[in-house]
Amino acid sequence: MDYWSGWMDEADENLYSTLLNHALTLASNITTTEGAYWDPRSLIDYNAERxxxxxxxxxPRYRINRAISVASGETLRQSGIYVPDADNSGAQFLSTCYKEAPPAWVLVGVEDVNHPLTGEKIGQQKIVEKRDCVWYLVERSTDLLQGPLTPTPAMG
Structure with missing residues (x-):
């Protein structure tokens, strides 16, 4: 917390804490991606903790505006959602508060994770690396998709 809340009565302090935690949860969805930190494929399934x-x-429909682009290392002139031209990567929120557009995180493979004592395979982890790319702005179209929403398994 930025400010001490002990001066409030218990009910107000509980409400303040609840509202602050909710705001921080929602804000983390943006701050996590504003520096191009999403690992490739990490948004395929919905996680309720988000x-x-x-x-x-x-x-709504979205389209890629190829007229608005920025290469890794160049000055970003417009904040927004961008997609890289790198395969096995993903969209990111890029902010003009950074001096340069970042490289993209690219999925290059997976490797086995073994138990440190037994050597038994206990899972896999993604192998990602940063690659320079050209980022293209994603814009919302004025038209909506037709028909009702089809639920995905992640939505329940």
Whole structure:
């Protein structure tokens, strides 16, 4: 917390704490991605820890605006959601608060994870690396997708 809340009565302090935690959860969805930190494929499944998901009855359409682009290392002139031209990567929120557009995180493979004592395979982990790319702005179209929302397994 930025400020001490002990001067409040217990009910107000509990409400303050609840609202602050909710705001921090929602804000973390943006701050996690603003520096291009999403690992490739990490958004395929919804994780309830990211906060509530209340999808609209109809999803808006989005398009890639190839007229607005920025290469890794160049000055970003417009904040927004961008997609890289790198395969096995993902969209990111890029902010003009950074001096340069970042490289993209690219999935290059997976490797086995072994138990340190037994050597038994206990899982796999992604192998990712940073690669320079060209980022293209994603914009919302004015038209909506037709028809009702089709639930995905992640939505329940």
């Amino acid at each position: 906060g509530p998901l209340e999808p609209p009855a109809r999803w």
